[in-house]
Amino acid sequence: MNEYLQTSDPDIYAGGDLIEYEHLITKKPIPGQIRPNAVIGGRIIAKNALGYKIKFPKLLNCFATKLFDKSIASVGVTEAIAREEGFDILVTKQAAKSKYVMMEGIPLS
Ligand SMILES: Cc1cc2nc3c(=O)[nH]c(=O)nc-3n(C[C@H](O)[C@H](O)[C@H](O)COP(=O)(O)OP(=O)(O)OC[C@H]3O[C@@H](n4cnc5c(N)ncnc54)[C@H](O)[C@@H]3O)c2cc1C
Numbered sequence: 001m002n003e004y005l006q007t008s009d010p011d012i013y014a015g016g017d018l019i020e021y022e023h024l025i026t027k028k029p030i031p032g033q034i035r036p037n038a039v040i041g042g043r044i045i046a047k048n049a050l051g052y053k054i055k056f057p058k059l060l061n062c063f064a065t066k067l068f069d070k071s072i073a074s075v076g077v078t079e080a081i082a083r084e085e086g087f088d089i090l091v092t093k094q095a096a097k098s099k100y101v102m103m104e105g106i107p108l109s
């Protein structure tokens with residue numbers, strides 16, 4: 001499958017949970033099995049089937065969830081993966097509030 005979501009037959013497309021995605025930072029394949037990837041992939045497939053040439057973006061692997069009173073969100077790679085990949089990293093802590101519409105105003109730390 002190429003970046004236009006075409007399979008080895010250019011008239012057949014694949015997206016959603018069926019495919020692997022490329023991580024923007026590590027350049028390695030990741031599962032990326034969440035709804036937004038399937039929805040965006042579906043839109044890109046529909047447009048490309050109509051003649052557009054739109055690439056599916058590489059993923060930063062974002063997620064956000066809530067467990068009881070705890071909100072958890074992540075983007076990019078973990079510290080452990082960054083070290084494993086050989087990145088020279090700086091670790092810091094930052095308190096902020098979520099702007100994500102489903103978790104707006106929730107403190108993140
Ligand atoms: C329990 C659970 C919780 C999740 N929670 C979240 C969440 O909170 N947030 C989030 O972003 N994502 C979540 N996901 C992931 C999200 O549901 C999937 O990433 C998304 O639905 C993938 O869309 P899709 O179109 O690729 O596949 P699907 O939604 O699985 O659609 C595939 C469709 O193909 C049909 N099908 C299968 N075989 C055939 C066949 N032979 N012929 C015809 N039709 C067929 C299936 O019946 C299904 O309707 C969750 C998934 C699960 C299982």
